[in-house]
Amino acid sequence: MQFQLTDDFINQIEILIAKKDGNALRELLNEFHFADIAELLEELKSDEATYLIKLLETDLTSEALMELDEEVREKILDRMSPKEIANELEEMDTDDAADIIAELDENIQKEVIDKIKDEDHAADIVELLNYDEDTAGALMAKELVKVKETWTIAGCVREMRRQAKNVTRVHSIYVVDKEGKLKGRLSLKDLLTVSGKAHISDIYIPKVDYVTVNTDNEDVARIMQKYDLEAIPVVDENGVLVGRITIDDIVDFIKEEAEKDYQMAAGISQDVEADDSxxxxxxxxxxxxxxxxxxxxxxxxxxxxxxxxxxxxxxxxxxxxxxxxxxxxxxxxxxxxxxxxxxxxxxxxxxxxxxxxxxxxxxxxxxxxxxxxxxxxxxxxxxxxxxxxxxxxxxxxxxxxxxxxxxxxxxxxxxxxxxxxxxxxxxxxxxxxxxxxxxxxxxxxxxxxx
Missing domain, CATH: 1.10.357.20 (SLC41 divalent cation transporters, integral membrane domain)
Structure with a gap:
């Protein structure tokens, strides 16, 4: 049954927050979808929403934070310590984490990054922040599954299991050479039907659509729309595979561009919301x-x-x-x-x-x-x-x-x-x-x- 946010439910949550009844709130909300949590947070006062963010599991709240309106999220983050923000970022994909970091004041960005325990995750976030805002490099996520063309099928499957733990959705399996350059992609059907002693080089598909880190976001959207792609790999100037862009990121980008163009067509020169000053x-x-x-x-x-x-x-x-x-x-x-x-x-x-x-x-x-x-x-x-x-x-x-x-x-x-x-x-x-x-x-x- 679809979630319905009612006044009675909001009042119930507000009463439990006022009582600081964390156990009851966790029992009530931990099974909710993160989008429903985000809808609830936007109806609460900033201090109440912040209390819930700190209370609930980070794998739930990190997703909910990304669903929030930017101004609502900003008010919540202002009430959180760098350590608490870092905890949320550790559960996010690198592209989402980079977006959050970019919204923070410059004087606390470094402090938040320093608090992230996973050094590789922190390094990936910093890398994404260095790309121009309107390019594929800034839009991509570092999380992906890649295998080397020299591996056997059995070794490939073991490595895929290890890598997939850090990837929310496995859209594609990419094949690279020993230098990390993109060579092609794997068909899951071929992977499951060949001998475990075969090599990836024998079955991978060399034809794969890709973009570079400097490709404009609008061009990325056109390519993914034209070829009906759920994800597209991103390579650097040397052809090395550095990330991927998924369909949800492109949908968000298209939505933002459509809203901006709609406002511009109506004679509104800035990106504004109805609740702005x-x-x-x-x-x-x-x-x-x-x-x-x-x-x-x-x-x-x-x-x-x-x-x-x-x-x-x-x-x-x-x-x-x-x-x-x-x-x-x-x-x-x-x-x-x-x-x-x-x-x-x-x-x-x-x-x-x-x-x-x-x-x-x-x-x-x-x-x-x-x-x-x-x-x-x-x-x-x-x-x-x-x-x-x-x-x-x-x-x-x-x-x-x-x-x-x-x-x-x-x-x-x-x-x-x-x-x-x-x-x-x-x-x-x-x-x-x-x-x-x-x-x-x-x-x-x-x-x-x-």
Missing amino acids: VLKLTRARLPWLMIGMMGGLGAASIISGFEAIFLTYPNLLLFVPLIQATAGNVGVQSSAIVVQGLANDTIKGNIIRRLLKESLLALINGLCIALVVLLISHFAFHTTYLESISICIALISVIILAALIGTFVPIILDKNGIDPAVATGPFITTSNDVFGILTYFLIAKLILGF
Whole structure:
């Protein structure tokens, strides 16, 4: 049965914590899944959550810590000693432990590492901290199962049993040479069906997908998605096997990137949460709102430059919101598709061909929308024939222009190493509002001759 966190259960835990009834809490919670423990910890006060972390078994709490929201985890770690933090890190895979260490203040990072009893584990954590944050080296874990190509099957099985004790999940068995360079991988079926006297070199599969420690995280995600991999080995500049990246790490990375892109598309310039302070939320939102304001003022100045038109053709003013809204919507649609394609690495080929395709699509959409607007404007708003024609031609032009901007801008940003997600949302909406209004009045002036 799925765990349900209720108010009554939370109250029960809070009462037991207040009584310092450790035995009852251990009996109640030690059989829970670490994700359920994490859900409970996020509902408790920081001191109560810290009490539970110190009370329960570290193999449970170490996993729960990694499931917590970063701010909640930070408050708990602030209440723990370097020794207590080190105890938790000893139960974690090296990649998770490195993430925790990176969140700590620099003045206690070394102290925590010095408290880790397993020197090899500590050394592996320090190694991961030295890689650039957005590379495979920082994302990988050191825990894996590897065997040498010269071993016999019987010796291989013995060594695998020894190594597997330190690996949470054995996704793959990697084959290396005497220098530790990646040679291939082992099929579990082949391993179980051949003679124990055979050698690994006789049965291993030489073809194996891998990445280097300097491979960008987004490229790692694309490779694992393309080839449907549960894990991928990581090698250094010399081809030596140094770690592996598992699917859960990539899912976490993709989730973080999706959240960041979603916020950026909504005009939020920093990574924020709903529970963040008003000041932090203001700093994240205000820059794009200011850009939107400048765009609005720009559109207003354009309208003021055509003030004389409203005396002769007042009906044109009624369709300004339609022009702005349509331009913004078309631009956002086009940019969203392009940004998604760039993220999935599915946009290839000539930019001109992409722009021509988007222009044709925009023309078809523009003609359909213009036909509806033509009928409504003439019969509902009683516009003249020339006014209706002006509005419809301007609308088609604005839709094509907005589609081109929404397609061209993210591609150019991506080619210059800028996150194309910045091209969606307020940026595209604001720019298309300004260009849309300008196009609208220029076409009206050309047709109506004012």
